Amino acid sequence: MLGDGGTFPEPMDFPAAGADGKASIAFIQGQVIRHHQRFRASIPLIASENLISPRAAEMFATDLHNRYAEGLPGSRYYEGNVDYDPIETHVEDLAKRLFNCSFADVRPVSGTAANISALFSLGDAGDKFMAPELSAGAHISTQRFGAAGLRGFTTITYPSIPETMSIDTEVAAEAIRVEKPRICYFGQSVFLFPSDLEPLIEAAREVGASVMYDAAHVLGLIAGGCFQDPLGDGVDLVTASTHKTFAGPQHGIILGNDDVKLPDGMMLHKRVRSRVFPGVHSNHHLHKVAALGISLAEALEFQADYAIATIANAKVLAEGLWSRGMKVFAPDHGFTESHTILVDVQEFGGGAEVSLRAEAQGLVMNKNMLPGDTSAISPSGIRLGTPEMTRIGMGGDEMDEVADLIHLAAIGGKGSEVRGRALELKKRFFTVEYCWPTGAGAYDNPIFSPLD
């Protein structure tokens, strides 16, 4: 299908559900089609989102979706997995090959579920757990009021450098020596620059702490060899979502090596197996494991090129905004070494106002806290990411056009002009790249069975 760019639907009301089931089905189907139309006509700039390949997505509608497979291949609590079990083992092999490690668990259903499984593999409720600060880009689930804190871990944060939103290595290493946590966690949701892991791991080892690295945002960059190599640097476990810079299904993964012993003498990979199930999960969504396998196989072929292009695009986008006078974060450090950039838009009304205005004009992004901000609801920044734009084949020229549109939207330029130009640009990009083609396009309208 050629990229007609679609239309740009106006938002709908929120009708209450009534007794007429068919009316509800028609409403939901209609909204999903509107959603597709909107994304077909918009520039996608959310740093944590991406497009799965059409071939991997084919797995979502298979019978695997209907099945249970508690336990491990060959040792299940349910029958019916004779054909599925070799798939799961194969998907783990693909992950070990791509990430150059000897242990992979592909059962966590999300990054957060992978993190909770890893936390209880490395420690117990009541233990001290050290993580980056929220204002330094930490994921909210690592904090006192998030998944870690609510499960009884005492969260302490590393000191950070406000200019780069990264961990202040020397001071943090000292803090690790003083606090003596059971677990040192690294990884961020605003992950502009790699963490300087070696001295931090050294400090952790001195006090007997285990080390985990949450690669949710940067898994695809790591797979492409473009960010850092946490397992090579010596962390015990890498956890991740599999749908951000790694453009797979909405799922999770845990990676490590099979020769790591816990202080109590147990092998870490065995502990992880029991913490994933029955510790945190029951079923683990078999259709998504199959889809992950296809995404991993594609990544073995395409990920290096994709990761390089994603980071290059982020740098061009940052330059484009900076040259138009926008306050891109970390100018003295080259803005970013990842897929993400941050922009201070306080002068244009703040992150909440700018991101809402931009959405109405066909630019989808999110508001974000900057160092010094106290409110996540009305922060001064916006976060922009290049994974999805790169995935549909955009390059440097398009990043400069996108920078112009973001600038216009921020300064309150004419909505219709920005929207029209966004539509024109998007019309030319309607295929998912960095995978083997199927003929299906990005944002194709779903085909629903008629009701009558």
Ligand SMILES: Cc1ncc(COP(=O)(O)O)c(C=O)c1O
């Ligand atoms: C660093 C980090 N960890 C974990 C998560 C949670 O991932 P999921 O949505 O797969 O649970 C996110 C989500 O954005 C994240 O940025």
